[in-house]
Amino acid sequence: MRARRGGFNTISTREKAVRYALLLVVLALTISPFLWQLSTSLKSLDENIYTATPSFLPEHPTLDNYAGVADTIPVWSYALNSLTVAAIVVAGNLIGATLAGFALAKLRFRGAKLLFGLFLATLVLPGEVTIISQYVTVRGLGLADTLLGVALPGAIAMLNVLLMYTAFQAIPKEMDEAAVIDGATVWQRLRHIGLPNVRGMLSVVTIFSFIGAWDDFLWPLIVLNDPDNYTLTVGLQYLNGTFANNPRLIAAGTMISFLPIVILFATLQRFFFRGVAEGAIKG
Amino acid sequence: MTRQRWFTPWLLVAPAAVWLMVFSVWPSINTVILSFTNAKPLGGGWFTGLDNYDRLLNDSQLVDALINSIVYMMICLPLLTLLPLLMAILVEKKLPGITFFRTAFYTPVVASAVVVALIWGWLLDDRGMINGFAQWLGVIGEPLPFLTDRWLLLLSAISLTVWKGLGYYMIIYLSALGNVRRELHEAAAVDGAGPVRRFWSITVPGVRNTMLLISVLVSVSALRVFSELYVLSNGTGGPGGRDMSVVMLIQLYSRGLTGHLGYASALSIVLLVITIGPMLLLLRLNRRGA
Numbered sequence: 001m002r003a004r005r006g007g008f009n010t011i012s013t014r015e016k017a018v019r020y021a022l023l024l025v026v027l028a029l030t031i032s033p034f035l036w037q038l039s040t041s042l043k044s045l046d047e048n049i050y051t052a053t054p055s056f057l058p059e060h061p062t063l064d065n066y067a068g069v070a071d072t073i074p075v076w077s078y079a080l081n082s083l084t085v086a087a088i089v090v091a092g093n094l095i096g097a098t099l100a101g102f103a104l105a106k107l108r109f110r111g112a113k114l115l116f117g118l119f120l121a122t123l124v125l126p127g128e129v130t131i132i133s134q135y136v137t138v139r140g141l142g143l144a145d146t147l148l149g150v151a152l153p154g155a156i157a158m159l160n161v162l163l164m165y166t167a168f169q170a171i172p173k174e175m176d177e178a179a180v181i182d183g184a185t186v187w188q189r190l191r192h193i194g195l196p197n198v199r200g201m202l203s204v205v206t207i208f209s210f211i212g213a214w215d216d217f218l219w220p221l222i223v224l225n226d227p228d229n230y231t232l233t234v235g236l237q238y239l240n241g242t243f244a245n246n247p248r249l250i251a252a253g254t255m256i257s258f259l260p261i262v263i264l265f266a267t268l269q270r271f272f273f274r275g276v277a278e279g280a281i282k283g
Numbered sequence: 284m285t286r287q288r289w290f291t292p293w294l295l296v297a298p299a300a301v302w303l304m305v306f307s308v309w310p311s312i313n314t315v316i317l318s319f320t321n322a323k324p325l326g327g328g329w330f331t332g333l334d335n336y337d338r339l340l341n342d343s344q345l346v347d348a349l350i351n352s353i354v355y356m357m358i359c360l361p362l363l364t365l366l367p368l369l370m371a372i373l374v375e376k377k378l379p380g381i382t383f384f385r386t387a388f389y390t391p392v393v394a395s396a397v398v399v400a401l402i403w404g405w406l407l408d409d410r411g412m413i414n415g416f417a418q419w420l421g422v423i424g425e426p427l428p429f430l431t432d433r434w435l436l437l438l439s440a441i442s443l444t445v446w447k448g449l450g451y452y453m454i455i456y457l458s459a460l461g462n463v464r465r466e467l468h469e470a471a472a473v474d475g476a477g478p479v480r481r482f483w484s485i486t487v488p489g490v491r492n493t494m495l496l497i498s499v500l501v502s503v504s505a506l507r508v509f510s511e512l513y514v515l516s517n518g519t520g521g522p523g524g525r526d527m528s529v530v531m532l533i534q535l536y537s538r539g540l541t542g543h544l545g546y547a548s549a550l551s552i553v554l555l556v557i558t559i560g561p562m563l564l565l566l567r568l569n570r571r572g573a
């Protein structure tokens with residue numbers, strides 16, 4: 001057997017070659033659509049993008065299409081709207097989920113079990129089921145067609161409470177007990193023992209909340225009416241519906257939405273994989 | 284030694300508890316209440332008994348949406364349960380550069396579904412790359428109507444969902460593969476079992492629970508599909524509106540002159556009913572895992 005001859009931990013040259021070949025095939029399937037879109041967004045109006053054999057690289061790369069998007073829809077203000085929503089969601093989750101996660105994991109109080117059960121129960125309910133009545137609630141608060149209305153319901157996600165709970169739970173009891181004996185207040189325990197030990201999870205919560213808010217489509221589509229208030233995803237669909245005749249513009253618009261996320265992701269990818277592994281229950 | 288004041292924990296959980304009540308618990312109850320009313324985006328809101336549920340039974344668009352959901356689930360389920368496992372095995376070994384590949388394979392997951400659907404909308408366009416290339420090869424004479432034929436549009440949306448989901452489930456499998464005992468593989472290899480044999484008799488049983496978890500996640504997300512179909516059909520739901528999903532119907536009735544929040548809530552109950560089976564299964568799995 002080949003595996004035996006080579007030992008199990010060292011990989012034979014042939015296996016290595018096969019693996020890299022397969023990796024490259026999957027890589028092509030995964031990222032070529034993005035590269036194709038990027039290329040389309042850089043092609044000038046003179047270049048025929050409809051030929052049977054369009055070139056993968058733009059003949060005369062130009063940023064005109066990006067300016068063109070901004071002339072057609074207020075794309076930068078949409079980006080700012082998305083950023084505003086994402087910022088509120090991230091801040092809300094960092095504060096709300098941390099406080100609740102800490103209390104549930106480290107403090108004993110009456111009703112904790114019940115509350116924890118409720119948090120868990122809401123996780124299995126698909127968000128779309130309650131989206132209409134959530135809209136009714138947001139409208140009742142006078143927040144229909146506002147960015148705050150888009151941001152508010154997700155500003156403390158139950159999944160994040162659970163993630164923070166898990167992280168605080170993982171801190172050894174002894175560390176905390178010593179502080180309690182020394183007479184530390186709850187606030188001091190959170191600040192000096194809790195927070196320094198859950199930094200990794202805080203990053204996970206930050207990144208996932210940010211991406212979730214930035215990528216979200218259905219909820220802002222329901223809440224927002226006035227095209228001035230659109231977030232980037234809703235604005236892109238609006239661009240697509242109104243100006244579908246120029247794929248270069250749409251391509252430039254998608255890149256404006258996609259590039260910030262992919263840069264953020266590439267920089268912080270190690271937190272992602274941790275978050276996916278730990279947050280798999282939500283789906 | 285200090286004792287915490289009794290209300291301190293409640294102070295800390297208060298924001299999250301308020302959110303839980305206002306944005307989860309109350310909307311759940313209110314969905315049921317609204318489904319018995321004729322609430323409209325503007326006005327309405329009287330109890331109308333079972334009218335909405337009566338209407339559900341005669342809604343041909345809902346029938347189409349349910350058929351679409353079943354097709355969606357039946358195709359996504361095998362593909363997204365199996366392919367990500369193969370990908371996870373591919374990226375499991377720590378070869379040089381493997382982090383780059385893992386990251387790249389995960390990229391479609393972090394992109395917004397809208398972005399992904401717009402990209403694929405252009406690829407699948409009558410004059411887009413896929414049709415152009417196939418015509419150039421001579422495989423097809425006329426462009427295939429990927430975005431304007433009922434079933435082709437549905438299949439396009441499904442491929443998009445699969446393509447976008449691969450990386451996500453790959454990462455879940457990857458962490459599960461770490462727990463499959465290496466000695467088993469070694470022993471099997473010594474006994475002369477080839478890679479295919481080892482895959483079915485060691486890897487698959489080793490990640491069995493993860494596989495069940497993923498098949499539940501895939502089923503539920505297939506039933507919840509929205510953005511792909513919405514963007515690919517440009518909000519129309521395809522020819523004759525026959526490519527709607529249940530969530531698209533909910534969105535359709537949520538706004539504008541055709542809006543009917545009461546009926547949209549009844550549709551939400553339908554969504555709950557069809558997703559509850561897989562979800563209960565998930566709960567049981569979680570309990571067993573814990």
